[in-house]
Amino acid sequence: MLINTLLNNIVRFKSFVYDSIIIMMVEGVEASVIDIKPRINSQPICLECGKRVRAMTDNPQRLFEYQPIWSFKCDLRYAPRRVRCPTHGIKIEALP
Numbered sequence: 001m002l003i004n005t006l007l008n009n010i011v012r013f014k015s016f017v018y019d020s021i022i023i024m025m026v027e028g029v030e031a032s033v034i035d036i037k038p039r040i041n042s043q044p045i046c047l048e049c050g051k052r053v054r055a056m057t058d059n060p061q062r063l064f065e066y067q068p069i070w071s072f073k074c075d076l077r078y079a080p081r082r083v084r085c086p087t088h089g090i091k092i093e094a095l096p
């Protein structure tokens with residue numbers, strides 16, 4: 001079983017897909033870092049109003065701490081997209 005299949009069975013993010021997994025040091029601890037990317041043609045959601053809006057650019061990648069997998073520290077790495085909402089202007093997309 002591939003680790004991506006396992007992750008999809010544990011938690012599936014509708015608008016995102018798991019990309020690659022690497023082992024690296026995070027805050028002095030060895031951790032598995034899972035890269036996440038948006039699905040092709042997925043539209044981000046405005047953080048303020050929850051409506052689907054147009055994506056602009058990507059921000060720098062960030063690490064989001066996730067539940068340990070088999071007692072192994074796990075982080076999700078993702079570059080949140082900037083969005084242009086007609087009502088609220090430029091915001092960061094909402095994340096699950």
Ligand SMILES: [Zn+2]
Binds near residue numbers: 086087
């Ligand atoms: Zn909005």
